[in-house]
Amino acid sequence: MSPEIHLPSHIGTVESLWRYPVKSMRGELLTESFMGFSGVYGDRCYAFRNSGARKGFPYLNANVQPQMLLCQPRFRSPERAAKPPNLSEAMSIAPGVTPANAEPDDLLLDVITPSGAVAAIDDPSLIELLGEGLRGENHLTLVRSDRALTDCRPVSIISLQTVRQLEEEMEIPLDLRRFRANIYLNLTSDQSFAEDEWVGRKLRLGPRAVIAILERDPRCKMISLDPDTGAHQPEVLRQVAQAHEAYAGVYGAVLVEGMVAPGDSIELLD
Helix, strand or coil, X not given: CCCCCCCCEEEEEEEEEEECCECCCCCEEXXXXXXXXXXXXXXXXEEEEECCCCCCCCECCCCCCHHXXXXXXXECCHHHHCCCCCHHHHHHCCCCCCCCCCCCCCCCXXXXXXXXXXXXXXXXXXXXXXXXXXXXCCCEEEEECCCCCCCCCCEEEEEHHHHHXXXXXXXXXXXXXXXXXXXXXXXXXXXXXXXXXXXXXXXEECCCEEEEEEEEEECCHHHHECCCCCCECCHHHHHHHHHHCCEEEEEEEEEECEEECCCCEEEEEC
16 A cells, blocks of 8 residues: 655744744744754854753753843844855755854844843853852853754744643633744644644745654743743643643754745645
8 A cells, every 4th residue: 555645735824933042041033034954043052051950951941040031132243143144055055964054253142131231141240140049059151052052853833723722721821932932833723732743744834944843842841931020830831731741832853944934834744
């Protein structure tokens, strides 16, 4: 028997695009994004390594230091941080080579701290701030990388329909930013958690970019932290764990590089 063939089908549009320049700090809404083999350009290119972190998760995060969610990174040169300087070359090279690296100064940034002060990402005062209130021995070191410093896969995706389902279950509004996705989708159907059925298949975003959906996204305490205050609301994670096996959204990897913008069509491929 021949294998089942899935024809491309339009399933929705890109509702919004986000990147998180510093791991576990606030994200920024994008008007367009370059999806490269290593993920969203400029996403999680900085992190703070924590000597006291548990094995396998070496970076300081808001689960340990909620103040990180109140810090807003800002690239000093937004236009140069928007896409690779060699975009045309990056778009023409096949998988296996990653030429889309920034020039040394393209991704320099500052951080607006909870007090409103502005500090360079390598300012010692920022490390001092992030170390406040931590338990035990925690030596923090800034890490810079051309590839996203993610815990798992480089691209995270969730639909508005999934978030709305959780809102209905909990009978409270949920800020989309809790889920810290790179891509929020608005589906043509009302089906929630439709993302679960995409694992093993591919999505085409806009005219070119293709993402392989690799696995469901296992959620942690981060979705229980209010993105504006850092306050912990444990009932959010509890609901996802009890009703949905602790999964919400999916992880993917880029197979074909390309620019993506809000409003772009999303196709589900074989």
